[in-house]
Amino acid sequence: MLTRSFVELTKCRLREFIREPSAAFFVFSMPILWMIILGLAFSSKHKEEISIGVIIPSVLKESKSTEKLLKNLRRENHFKIVEAPQTELRRKLRQNQISFILEINEDFNLSYIYDATNPKSLLHKYEVDNLIQAEFGRRDSLATKDHPYTPSGSRYIDFLVPGLLALSLLTTSLFGTGMIIVVSRREKLLQRFLVTPMKPVEYFLSHITSRLIIVFFEVLAILLAAYLFFGFCVEGSLLSYFLVSFLGALCFTSLAILCSSRGKNSSAYSGFSNLIMILLMLLSGIWFSRGNFPIWLQNLSIFSPLSALVDALRKIALEGESFFQITPEIFILLAYSFIFIGLSRKTFRWM
Amino acid sequence: MKQQRNEIPLKVMNLSKSYDEVKALKGLNFSLKQGSCVGLLGPNGAGKTTTCHLVSGLLQPDAGEILIHGMSFKNSRQEILENIGIQLQESRFYEKYTVKETFELFASFYRRHRDIRETLSELGLYEKKDKRLSALSGGEKQRVYLGCALIHDPQLLILDEPMTSLDPSSQKQTREFIASLKDQGKTILLCTHNMSEAKRLCDSILILDQGELICQGSCDELIEKISGRNILSFSLRNPEEYPKLKKLLHWLPDEVVPNQELGLNDGVEKAEELSRAMKNLNLEVSKLSLREANLEDVFFKATGRSFHANTKFR
Numbered sequence: 001m002l003t004r005s006f007v008e009l010t011k012c013r014l015r016e017f018i019r020e021p022s023a024a025f026f027v028f029s030m031p032i033l034w035m036i037i038l039g040l041a042f043s044s045k046h047k048e049e050i051s052i053g054v055i056i057p058s059v060l061k062e063s064k065s066t067e068k069l070l071k072n073l074r075r076e077n078h079f080k081i082v083e084a085p086q087t088e089l090r091r092k093l094r095q096n097q098i099s100f101i102l103e104i105n106e107d108f109n110l111s112y113i114y115d116a117t118n119p120k121s122l123l124h125k126y127e128v129d130n131l132i133q134a135e136f137g138r139r140d141s142l143a144t145k146d147h148p149y150t151p152s153g154s155r156y157i158d159f160l161v162p163g164l165l166a167l168s169l170l171t172t173s174l175f176g177t178g179m180i181i182v183v184s185r186r187e188k189l190l191q192r193f194l195v196t197p198m199k200p201v202e203y204f205l206s207h208i209t210s211r212l213i214i215v216f217f218e219v220l221a222i223l224l225a226a227y228l229f230f231g232f233c234v235e236g237s238l239l240s241y242f243l244v245s246f247l248g249a250l251c252f253t254s255l256a257i258l259c260s261s262r263g264k265n266s267s268a269y270s271g272f273s274n275l276i277m278i279l280l281m282l283l284s285g286i287w288f289s290r291g292n293f294p295i296w297l298q299n300l301s302i303f304s305p306l307s308a309l310v311d312a313l314r315k316i317a318l319e320g321e322s323f324f325q326i327t328p329e330i331f332i333l334l335a336y337s338f339i340f341i342g343l344s345r346k347t348f349r350w351m
Numbered sequence: 352m353k354q355q356r357n358e359i360p361l362k363v364m365n366l367s368k369s370y371d372e373v374k375a376l377k378g379l380n381f382s383l384k385q386g387s388c389v390g391l392l393g394p395n396g397a398g399k400t401t402t403c404h405l406v407s408g409l410l411q412p413d414a415g416e417i418l419i420h421g422m423s424f425k426n427s428r429q430e431i432l433e434n435i436g437i438q439l440q441e442s443r444f445y446e447k448y449t450v451k452e453t454f455e456l457f458a459s460f461y462r463r464h465r466d467i468r469e470t471l472s473e474l475g476l477y478e479k480k481d482k483r484l485s486a487l488s489g490g491e492k493q494r495v496y497l498g499c500a501l502i503h504d505p506q507l508l509i510l511d512e513p514m515t516s517l518d519p520s521s522q523k524q525t526r527e528f529i530a531s532l533k534d535q536g537k538t539i540l541l542c543t544h545n546m547s548e549a550k551r552l553c554d555s556i557l558i559l560d561q562g563e564l565i566c567q568g569s570c571d572e573l574i575e576k577i578s579g580r581n582i583l584s585f586s587l588r589n590p591e592e593y594p595k596l597k598k599l600l601h602w603l604p605d606e607v608v609p610n611q612e613l614g615l616n617d618g619v620e621k622a623e624e625l626s627r628a629m630k631n632l633n634l635e636v637s638k639l640s641l642r643e644a645n646l647e648d649v650f651f652k653a654t655g656r657s658f659h660a661n662t663k664f665r
Contacts, residue, residue: 008459012445012452019447192442192499195407196460197432351409 006202006209013210016180023176027218031168032225035161039230042156047078050124053089053101054081065108072135073128099124157230162313163286165222166248169215170280170306173252174273176214177207178260185350186264194350204344208253215249216242235320243323244316247333248309254340255305261348280306308332358421360385360507360538361406366415368401375401377562378415383507388529388539390549392646393559399542400440402559403511406540407437419507433462436505438496440512440542446485450476450495453484454502461503474498474528490521497528508532511542526552546646558650565653570646578648581618581641585625586610588635599628614644614652 017023052073060066073079082089082098092098093113099121100114112129115121184190193203219242226232234241259276263269283297284290284306290298301307312329315321323330359382366379376398383389393399404410406417408424408431416423419431444453451467458464471477474494484492493513500508513529514522529552533539543549549556550570557567566573574580586609587593593607602621604613615621622641629636 004459008456012448012456015452016445016447187443188439188441189444191409192437192439192444193460195409195432195435195437195439196457197429197462198460 003199003202005198006206009198009202009206010209010213013180013206014213017176017210017214026175027168027172027214028221031164031218031222035157035164035222035226036229038160038164039157042160049078049080050127051080051082051092051098052124052128053092053098054083055086055089055101055103056083057104057106059106060104060108063108066104068135069104069132072131076131079128100128102128155230157226158232158318159289159314160287161222161226161230161232162317163284163310165219165245166284166306166309166313167281167286168218168222169245169248169309170252170277172214172218173211173249173256174259174277175270176256177211177253178256178269178273179266181207181257181260182263182266182269185260186266188351190350200348200350204257204341207257208250211249211253212246215245219245232317234317236316236322240323240326241313241316244309244312244326244330244333247330247337248305248313251305251309251333251337251340254337254344258340258344258347261344280304283307284310286310303332305333305336308336359383359418360420361540362418363402363406364416364418366402366405366417367413368398368405368410369413375562376405376412379559379562379564381557381564381567383538383540385506385538386533386536387555388533388541388553390553390556391540391542391559392544392546392549392556392650394544394650396561397559398562399544399559400511401562403439403509403540403542407435407439407509408432409439433503434505434507436500436503436508438500438508438510438513440515442496444484444495444499447483449481449483450487451480453495454498457499458502464503465501467502470498470502475524488521489517490524493517493521493525494528497525501532506536506538508537508539509542510539512544513541514543514545514548522548546650550646556646558646558653560650560654566649573646573649574644575616577614578644578652579614579618580616580644581614581622582644582648583613583615583618583622583625583641584610585639586637587629588637592632592634595632596625596628596634599632600624610638614648 054070056066070081073081082092084092086101086103089098089101090113093101093115096118100112103111103113105111110132112125114125181190223232223234223241255276256273259272260269263272283301283304285293285301286306290301290307293301308329312326312333315326315329316323362382363379366376367374368376379398379402381389391399391402401410405412406419408428419435422431424431448456450471454467454470458467468477471480474497476491476494476498479487479491484495487495497510497513500510510529514525517525526548529539529541533552541549541553553570555567555569556573558565558573566577568576587596587607590607590609597603597605604611613621618641622639626639629639
């Protein structure tokens, strides 16, 4: 396998990558940038603000009970009181600008108007109601204590990092490897290679090998940045994490070779790759859990190569599973790699 | 290769190739002698590039056979590719690669290759070895492409339009380099639409038109046999007086056309004869000139069409 031409072709791929600053930027900086932006956006340590729409009849505006109630609500820093006419508050509720409406009637009975389909609306209503009831004399029949803690791997960033890494492997394979092949065909370099004794398999292997070398540094950079910025750690074996990343890169590089097996037009290839990327991304649950999908879509998404990679990486990173515990995902990635390589052999054109 | 050196480097027999409905080649036959430089000439669409692609193994012929040192692509593709040097029209290499890296890459494809430093020096590229291709001039790039075709020291070279898109100075450099290859005894098939380039470099010319070989031979042979060595142009102020001239000079054509051009092997004598006859007959001449014939005249004579009639953007 280690023929001179294979080594030179692999060196060629790596030199191309190193000498193209935009390629290095997309491989290393983009996923880290995404991670920092999303990580900061979804990891606020402050309590979530609860906006409460309050309707007070004019006769109770000056009453002591109303003053007591409002004083108690205002004492909580994360509560925001919004006083407005009912129609205005209903509009705000519809637009999700407030969590619920607290309506006080003339007998000082309280009514809550909330969005029953929004779990947060219900939760916020309970929090406020508990506070008011306690303030107005309700006693709990059982003494209880809260012990909040944050288990490792439960933060959004812990969920996000494996997904971002998988997405980065997909995009850099599709746009790195695939685009190089399309441009080489357009520039008639592939045609020139074909009239040398170079074996075609060496050309494809050089693409895969160079990608795996780049992937090593790509994974290393993302993990290092995730650790430094957010304290992200891989619960399971780092070796397994790298091995799975290599498998993912193998699968996506094979997909890139298949997608670029015919065309000469880089814009058309770019559009086609984007379509594939969006489809795989929608199915994979990179940004949010696939548990929110309808059952049929959940079942379908299991067979997406990106889902398999994301699941495998999350299982190793968050649940500490070993390489052998993620056999189904490994099988899916390997199966796709073989299918893509097999189809590429049939469809690839050098001219 | 030793036992193959005695064989014909390239033999093409009854080669045909069609693209959908278009017949690009119709039963082409030719062969190259060891150490010869043969020009494959023709206007755009004549079938030159198709022939180059077929003899390079890029395309499969619909019919016919190609033997390179007695071997065919069907049975000995790898062996053939180890022994021929090919430069294809419009192939562009990695612009961010240096000259030396490009040579190293191509050298790695072959079992044996020449010393890279020696090749760089021979091509006059040693000083530029660490420059990226993007920083080279058109002529220098062309020499890099030629170098890649020569890196394994092949005895047979197939060069497809090696001087297209080059400025005159780069064309001169490239021409001199190809001439030096010829002096080294390499067998060269030079596909070109440039007649003067073919005349200067080639021992023998094959002229293709619409997929057919219309004539072959050395440049002088073709000119002498087909167009005549000289082209005599003349026109009379009053064409109606032409029959008087024809009566005196039987070698003149029966019909007169404006700016009549005649291809003759004894043009100087005939021009003097014509001039004397016109003087004796008191005919007024609007034009009388004599020039050496070239391959364009051969093409015109053989096809009845101008060589550049089909050629666009040249």
